[in-house]
Amino acid sequence: TACSSKYVLSQMHPMWQGPLAVPGGDRQSPIDIVVRKSVFDSKLKPLETEYDPQTCQQIWNNGYSFLVEYDDTTDKSTLKGGPLQDKFRLCQFHFHWGESNAWGSEHTVDRRLFPAELHLVHWNSDKYSLFEEAVMEDNGLAVIGVFLKVGKRHEGLQKLVDALPAIRHKDSIVEFTRFDPGCLLPANTDDYWTYHGSLTTPPLTESVTWIVMKQHIEVSHDQLAVFRSLLFTSAEEEVQKSMVNNFRVQQPLRGRTVRSSFT
Numbered sequence: 001t002a003c004s005s006k007y008v009l010s011q012m013h014p015m016w017q018g019p020l021a022v023p024g025g026d027r028q029s030p031i032d033i034v035v036r037k038s039v040f041d042s043k044l045k046p047l048e049t050e051y052d053p054q055t056c057q058q059i060w061n062n063g064y065s066f067l068v069e070y071d072d073t074t075d076k077s078t079l080k081g082g083p084l085q086d087k088f089r090l091c092q093f094h095f096h097w098g099e100s101n102a103w104g105s106e107h108t109v110d111r112r113l114f115p116a117e118l119h120l121v122h123w124n125s126d127k128y129s130l131f132e133e134a135v136m137e138d139n140g141l142a143v144i145g146v147f148l149k150v151g152k153r154h155e156g157l158q159k160l161v162d163a164l165p166a167i168r169h170k171d172s173i174v175e176f177t178r179f180d181p182g183c184l185l186p187a188n189t190d191d192y193w194t195y196h197g198s199l200t201t202p203p204l205t206e207s208v209t210w211i212v213m214k215q216h217i218e219v220s221h222d223q224l225a226v227f228r229s230l231l232f233t234s235a236e237e238e239v240q241k242s243m244v245n246n247f248r249v250q251q252p253l254r255g256r257t258v259r260s261s262f263t
């Protein structure tokens with residue numbers, strides 16, 4: 001799908017974590033969400049997701065994370081409501097995780113780290129006709145962030161976990177169909193924080209309305225261990241590097257306000 005075939009990772013290297021100077025750079029992500037400094041906004045609506053599992057197409061290892069990609073040529077899998085004025089189309093989801101359960105998320109809540117974080121990526125199909133266009137605009141993307149905690153096994157995630165050994169190496173891809181990404185959302189999607197930020201890897205474009213769920217989901221230790229069995233490196237490379245710690249460090253808030261949909 002458009003949203004990721006152009007997923008250029010030329011500058012991508014797992015060890016890049018540098019403060020990479022970004023032109024402007026005053027709305028970078030991720031951030032630490034300081035709960036007591038977030039501002040309740042009663043105008044924030046509940047999220048409305050409509051995901052069609054039939055639009056699920058493939059799963060691939062892009063050398064930084066693994067992506068599950070959706071057909072985003074029609075408005076079949078969409079997100080609206082919440083802080084959003086427009087309708088956004090799901091194009092892919094991916095995760096960030098650590099080498100241990102002690103860290104791995106990109107956002108933090110009062111400095112608390114989670115072992116992993118899910119990003120469901122959507123682009124504004126009311127205003128733009130392609131992901132590539134939307135990614136350049138400040139109202140172009142909406143990303144739902146969901147924290148993962150280690151606990152009971154996540155039944156819905158297992159189909160995805162079972163596909164990972166087939167994409168161990170960078171640039172490997174397999175067909176992946178009939179997966180409902182809604183099963184990865186927490187029971188309560190009414191409580192979230194929202195702020196204006198950016199992609200968390202190059203090109204770090206400041207085009208994301210972030211929607212970070214207050215409630216986490218639980219996955220088992222063994223399920224998370226399979227994430228860590230993925231490799232950053234392609235099959236040809238002589239030194240194989242395990243895909244872990246693929247997260248960016250928290251960025252300065254630069255005066256931004258984080259709003260909450262709950263008190």
Ligand SMILES: COc1ccc(C[C@@]2(O)NC(=S)NC2=O)c(OC)c1
Pocket residue numbers: 006007008119121135143198199200201202203
């Ligand atoms: C050019 O378009 C891009 C480039 C990178 C990413 C990945 C990422 O930087 N963005 C988020 S969110 N998490 C990440 O790791 C992307 O995802 C929407 C879109």
Ligand SMILES: [Zn+2]
Pocket residue numbers: 094095096119200
């Ligand atoms: Zn991400």
